[in-house]
Structure formats: structure tokens, C-alpha cells
Amino acid sequence: MNTVSAANAKPASSTKSPVQSVSWIVPGIHCAACTRSIEKALQKHVDVIDVRTNLADRRVWVAYRDGGNTESVEKAIRDVGFEVVSGDESPVAGFAAERKALLSRLGVAGIGMMQVMMFALANYVASPDGLDEAYEALFRWAGLAVASPIAIFSAMPFYSNALRDLRSGQPGMDLPVSIAILSAFILSLYNTVAGAGEVYFDTVSMFAFFLLAGRYLELLARHRYQADQALMTHLLPERATLKSGDEVAVAMLRLGDEVAVSPGELIASDGVITSGSASIDESALTGESLPVFKTKGSQVFAGTTNSDGTLTVRVETEPDRFVVRELARLYRNSSTYRPAFMSLSDVVARYFVVTVLAIALLTGVGWWLAGSDRWFVIALTVLVVSCPCALSLATPVAYTIALSTLRKLGLLVANGAFLERIARVSQVFLDKTGTLTAGNLSLQEVRLENGERREHVLAMAKALQRSSHHPVARAFDDIDSSLEVIEPEVFPGRGVGGRIGDAVCFMGQVDGLTPPGPTGLWAAMTCDGHLVAWFRFEDRLRGATSELLADFKSLGKKLCVVTGDTSASGRAMLEALGPGEVHIGQKPEQKAQLVAARQSEGEYVLMVGDGVNDTLAMATADTSIAVRPADISVQDAADAVLLHSDIRIIGDVCRYGTRIRQIIRQNMMWAVAYNLLALPLAVSGFLVPWMAALGMSASSLLVVANSNRLLRPG
């Protein structure tokens, strides 16, 4: 008799990381110098293992030792001069305050700027003899009166940021800007009191206005994306009603509690429906707008909406491990990803500021020696015109927008590197069961061996499948079983096993046993090594599959379908669609080996799968997408998770990835070109101050606007 050889199979376990991590939103971050000084300060902290920051949405993510103290890390950030908002709370409240403060400053600068221009006009249009002393003095003092609130109140953010940057040794663009505004104002103040010389109040006002306007628009754009992220964690209700009628806080739910859900209510917990049936709106989680009908035995998720039925749901997951929370965590972490070349541009940004200060000084001195009376104004222009901020913003903004757009399509990117990698894919590996097929396996046939009875065998199968997340388990949903499995064990890619009564039983793929029929997905059941029954399942290809394969072909990607299914009809089905290569009967290691073989031929591989038996191939492949996985551990293994089952969008995602790369390239080229062009123009005196301020703001806004093109998924 054939014996079960499962010795070299590993049980499924979720890959929980041993370190703790926490993230905050730091609203004060606005340039690479800020992120750099925070990173430096945190890396010195004894409990901190890793620090990552995201410039575009002002997030700081810290991995710290078990038992470490997050308050002291928070304090470290505050010590550098930055206020901290908890990353888990809704940042929306903080937005309003930030926006109002900036808007009042901007408004004062705008109104003031217009008045100052009126007063300055007098001197510009005066006859060649100039104005009489008295009138000139009048307009000087008037200009001073209006420019003072601007220089002191409106421009204050620039000064405080510059001071903070100086103290931490990481000079940012606010330093040259502050020097420009302050020096212009102080010189003008002195000349006003002394009664002679030029005044530059119009320059001061225009600098303040245009630069603040740029910051304000950036703030609006940023708040929009952050609001997106905040939505994800606020899908859960605070309280839930138990079947017994008691109300309890969602955080206090325990495994096995039965929660009552009325029509229209949000489902409070991940779990299984124990009574009732309803259409469930899962769009908050998956982006799929069509409601899904669920009934007794179906799995439901916290954060989804019960549209029209009355349900009782048994809690099957701890509240802090709800899928919606896991997804939010993955999403937040992915936004702190920074590609390698970013550190280079950060270094450039740092030295840039010092260089600009030096160039401005030399320019001013040079023109003064040349006898020009515009030497001061030209130096100011040089200080303000250059903008390394565009360079630092180029990538983070694009990534943040891309992550949010993909999320709306239903693709949750868990690893930020996915955005770079998806553009380079040349070969796609597809798993069949659950990915290309609908994953609703139905039990078609039971062949009994060894004199077993059908009901007994079905009951054993149901008992064993309780611990499995494989689509095969769903085929037994309608069967009740009172049998208990002691020490259940899941063998990824093979099946499930455990002890029922006195016998050690296994159900799944057994080495050395060939299925009795040529068609369909077969699983064997053995007890104590003796074959007890064969089960035949059938699954259907998703309608979208042929579209997806055609799409990949038109994109020029090579295809390969791998599956653990041993059915010849499965192969025939797939070959009819013409994917190019089909491998059936593949165990997880073999799938991974196929991937590695293609990689050694120079292909860049994307693996698309859904089940636990794909995780090895996913880890081997260059990047991976998990399609509607039932198990959290698969979500950890894949670079991105498709939350619904419309696999057609994977082709669109590949095209989108190429666009991301294009737009980042455009951003960086613009950032470099602008500086190379603007600095020489400023040094040679061709630019006037308002052009410089406008240029600096426009430069970073252009990068943000260009990245906004990524809001369109198609």
C-alpha cells in the first residue's frame, strides 16, 4: 500500500515580523532636509532599528526593538523641532488647522503685496528728477507699514524652518529664502529711516506671496492624498451588538463571539456567517461595486456593509488582525518606500543649498565690484530662483499618487518596490486554481475504497478541510460534520492532515498515487496510510481569463501557466486559449524552479497567484500579485494584493507601471533642467525678483501637477 509521504512539507504559518513598527505623520516636513534631520536623529536612538520617511505624505515609519518605548522615539522627533501626529489617528483634523494658518499668511501677503505695489509705483513713474523728498519719504514709510506684517507674520514659517534646519545642521531651501526676505526687508527698513537709498518692499512682498502660494497649493494636493489613506482605517464601527443583545466595543471582541448585524449596518468583525444571508457590499475593502451574496458558512470581513439581510457572524479573527487593519498597515508601510536613487538626490539637495548661498554671495560681490547698482537685487534673485525641492519631490509624489490610484482599482500595493518592478516585467507566470479559475470548486464525485461509507468519508473530509484555506475547502461548505480533528496540519500545495479518532488521516495530493480519472482535480484521502477515497472537483475558468491572456500578449509579455492541478482537461482548456506554455501537476518547489529557470535566461518575472502553494514561487519571482487571497500569510509574501477577482486589470496595471516610470523621468529631467537654466539667468542679471519667486514655486508645482497625471488609471 502506498504510504503518505509528507515529511518534507512545511505547515502553513503566517510570517509575523519579530520587530514592532509604528508610524507618525509629521506635518512640519516639507523638504528633504527635514526628513534627513529626522532620520539622523532617530538612527541615533538606542531602540530604533530602522527609519523610513516619505516626503510626499509626511510620514515617518520606525521599526523598533521589542519592548522599546515609542514615547521616547516620539520625543526624539519633537526634540529636532517637529510636531508629531499619531499615524493611526485621522490626520484630517490636523489638515484644517494647517490649512487655515497658511491661508491667513497667504492672504495677508497677497493683500499687502498689492498695496505695496501701489506705493512703490509712485517712485517708478516719477519724472527723471525723481520725487520730492517729502513725497518719497511718505511712500517709503507707507511701504514699510504694509510690508512689516508680511515680513514678520506671513514669512514666519520660512524663518522658523530655517532656524530649525540650521540647528540640526541640515540646511534646506528655507534658509536662502529667509535670508533673501529678511535682508531685503532690513536694508529697506534702514534706508527708510535714514531717508536715502533704494527700498525693496515690493520684492519682499512678492517673494513672500509667491512662495507661500506654492506651499499652499502643495498643501492642498497633499491633504487630498492623505485623506485617502485616512479613510481606510475608519471603516470600522466602534461598537458591535452581540447576539445576546449586549453592546460591546469592537476592540474587546473575542474569538467565538456571535455578533448580530442588521440590514444597512457595517460588519464589525472578520468571521463566518452562522445564520442568515445577505448581499454584502465589499467595495470599501475591494473596490468592487457589485454586492456579493453570502450565506451561512460564508466568510465576511470587518468594514464591509450588510446591505439587506439580518446576519449573525461568529468572530474568527482577533480585532487587531482584521483584514482591513492588515491592509491598512501594508498600505501605510508601502508609502514609506524609497528607491535607491533617491538617497543620491537627497545628498545633492543638501549640498545644493550651501552652493546656492555661495553663488549668491559671489554674484552680489561681483556685480558690486562691476559698479552695477542692481548688485543687491541680483543677489536676492539668485538666492530665491533655484529649487532642489523639485528633485526631492519628483519620486515621492508620483509614488503616493500611484499607490492611491491603484488602491481605487482594487490593487493594494504592499511593497513600494512593486511600482518600479512592474514596469520591467517581461514574463508573467500565472497560477491556475483560484487565479484564472473562479476558485469555487464543487465536489463532483466521490469514489470509495476500502469499504468505507460515503457519509463517513464526507464527514472526515469536512473535518479535515476546516483548517484549510484552499479553494477545495469551500466545496465542503454544505456538509456538516461532528468529527473532531486532533492536531490538524496544513501542507502547502499538498493538502491537510490530522488525527480523527485513532487514525492519522490525510487529504490531498499523495506522491505515488495516480488519480483514477483523466479529467478534473482529484484529491486522495488516506487513513493510516491506506487509501480511503478519491474526491473529484471541478472548477471553471473565469470569464476574464481569455481577455487577460490576450492583453498580456498585446503587451508583448511572455506567458506561462503553472498549476498543481493534474487534470489533462485543465491543460486542454488552457492550451486552447493559447498562453504559450502550460505546466500542470506542479508542486510549489517546481513552480519556483520554473521561475528561477526563466530568470536565469534573463527574463524579469511577475508571478500571479492566490494560494499558499504559490508563496515560494512569489518569493522567487522578481515581483508578485496575490489575487483575492483568503490567507493573510499570502498577503505578506506578495508585492501587491488584488482585493477582488477581476483579473483583467492586471494588464492595465502593467501599462500603468510604465507610465509611472515615464512620469518620474519627466519630473527629474525638469527638476535638473530648471536649475541648470535658471541659475545662469539669475547670475547674469536677466531675472527680476518676482520671476525668481514665481519660478521657484512653479517648478515644484509643475512636478506635482505632472505627477497628478497618474490619477488617471488608464
Next chain:
Amino acid sequence: MEVIFLLVPISLVIVMGSLWAFVWAVRHDQFDDLERESWRIILDEDEGSEQ
């Protein structure tokens, strides 16, 4: 033309007034929802003026 020595300071007072008004408006959320007030006349309020 000497009157300008009076007019400019007056205009400064007005400008300061407008600056103060602007900051007041922002602090009191006047710019937050620009549509809501235009709808107020149509929305059904329980405390109506008809009695």
C-alpha cells in the same frame, strides 16, 4: 497735492482693517464651505420663520 499726506495714512488704516478682517474670516472658518450658505434657503429647517 499735500492732501496726499492725509490720504495715504487713511488708506493704511483701511488696509490694516482689511488684513484684520481677512485673518478673522479664515480663523472663523468663513472660507471652509463656500456652497453651504447658498443652499440654506432651500434646506428644510425645523425652526422656520413661518409659525
